[in-house]
Amino acid sequence: xxxGAPDARLRxxxxxxxxxxxxxxxxxxxxxKRLASEQSSTAVIGTEIMSVASSAVLPxxxxxxxxxxxxxxxxxxxRVANIAIDExxxxxxxxxxxxxxxxxxxxxxxxxxxxxxxQLHDLAIEDADHAHQRxxxxxxxxxxxxxxxxxxxxxxSIAFGETHLFVGEGYLVSVRHGAxxxxxxxxxxxxxxxxxxxRGEDYILYAILDFIVDNYSPVLETIQxxxxxxxxxxxxxxxxxxxxxRLYLLRRDLLRLRNAVGPLVEVCRRLEHDNLPMVRSTMxxxxxxxxxxxRTVQEQIDSLREVLAxxxxxxxxxxxxxxxxxxxxxxxxxxxxAVPTAIAGLYGMxxxxxxxxxxxxxxxxxxxxxxxxxxxxxxxxxxxxxL
Numbered sequence: 431x432x433x434g435a436p437d438a439r440l441r442x443x444x445x446x447x448x449x450x451x452x453x454x455x456x457x458x459x460x461x462x463k464r465l466a467s468e469q470s471s472t473a474v475i476g477t478e479i480m481s482v483a484s485s486a487v488l489p490x491x492x493x494x495x496x497x498x499x500x501x502x503x504x505x506x507x508x509r510v511a512n513i514a515i516d517e518x519x520x521x522x523x524x525x526x527x528x529x530x531x532x533x534x535x536x537x538x539x540x541x542x543x544x545x546x547x548x549q550l551h552d553l554a555i556e557d558a559d560h561a562h563q564r565x566x567x568x569x570x571x572x573x574x575x576x577x578x579x580x581x582x583x584x585x586x587s588i589a590f591g592e593t594h595l596f597v598g599e600g601y602l603v604s605v606r607h608g609a610x611x612x613x614x615x616x617x618x619x620x621x622x623x624x625x626x627x628x629r630g631e632d633y634i635l636y637a638i639l640d641f642i643v644d645n646y647s648p649v650l651e652t653i654q655x656x657x658x659x660x661x662x663x664x665x666x667x668x669x670x671x672x673x674x675x676r677l678y679l680l681r682r683d684l685l686r687l688r689n690a691v692g693p694l695v696e697v698c699r700r701l702e703h704d705n706l707p708m709v710r711s712t713m714x715x716x717x718x719x720x721x722x723x724x725r726t727v728q729e730q731i732d733s734l735r736e737v738l739a740x741x742x743x744x745x746x747x748x749x750x751x752x753x754x755x756x757x758x759x760x761x762x763x764x765x766x767x768a769v770p771t772a773i774a775g776l777y778g779m780x781x782x783x784x785x786x787x788x789x790x791x792x793x794x795x796x797x798x799x800x801x802x803x804x805x806x807x808x809x810x811x812x813x814x815x816x817l
Contacts (some may be wrong), residue, residue: 497536504528507624518547522600529601558594561607565693572707573598579690580610588683597708602631616641636716643723664741668749681738688731762811769803
């Protein structure tokens with residue numbers, strides 16, 4: 431009996447697609463013309479030789495179960511079947527097969543089904559069912575459970591989500607919650623390079639983590655453009671109340687983003703240095719690259735927060751400078767107005783024994799003194815920059 435043949439025979443005989451022929455004493459599987467155009471491969475087992483079309487494990491129709499984005503089995507970096515969750519364990523147990531399942535906000539029933547297929551730990555399933563976990567990496571037996579935070583710009587604010595990753599021998603399960611970009615581009619990019627995907631489940635883990643970190647960059651670039659525009663406005667004039675509120679919201683979002691990114695450095699560091707069961711030594715340089723990217727993102731966040739802090743301080747200084755300038759102008763004009771006010775008040779007392787009241791040129795002399803004093807004060811204050 432040929433290893434692996436019973437499953438294929440059972441599948442195709444019942445549908446009337448597969449027929450058997452004997453050629454030179456060897457069993458040969460023959461397919462109709464409709465399947466002959468599919469890519470074929472040759473399997474040699476012992477002394478028996480089979481000419482087999484790769485469609486012997488034809489991909490079935492994609493699974494449309496609620497919460498399941500994609501579920502596939504891979505051999506040598508090529509997808510050989512779209513599978514159902516209940517079939518995952520049997521596909522994973524086959525030599526050289528890797529099962530990659532993507533879930534989006536699954537319910538507890540679906541998570542429990544996945545748990546049964548891969549014997550996942552109860553605590554990991556509990557964390558995956560409840561979002562708002564801190565980024566972390568935990569080892570349960572021969573499997574890893576990893577939590578990473580994702581970020582997207584929704585309107586003018588940053589929305590956060592989570593990705594939970596279960597990694598073990600022959601499988602990787604990703605669970606997305608909240609704001610998160612679909613990992614379909616990751617799957618397509620990996621499938622376009624079978625040689626890289628053939629490395630196994632730790633390469634898929636690297637590809638997803640690298641995709642998560644790369645998606646921080648568009649968020650930071652958008653915020654950086656807004657921060658630069660805000661910084662230019664600060665130097666031109668004092669910030670309005672609306673601008674100050676926006677500055678505060680940006681600093682708050684950046685702080686939350688830093689709290690989401692910071693622990694990911696430790697996650698990648700462990701994947702890079704620790705002897706974890708599902709991470710081969712040849713993959714450690716790739717995780718080192720992800721660690722460098724995370725640290726770069728962290729530095730960019732810190733830089734933007736400092737720029738916003740400086741912008742806020744600059745706005746305060748500009749506002750204080752404007753208030754000081756206004757105060758100087760008011761004080762200058764009050765000083766100028768005080769001269770005629772004082773003189774007019776002196777001569778407005780209406781005492782009888784004031785010799786200047788009877789003087790013929792008294793009025794013109796007083797007006798002249800007032801004008802000269804006001805002009806002198808104006809010139810002096812203008813010279814020192816108060817006016």
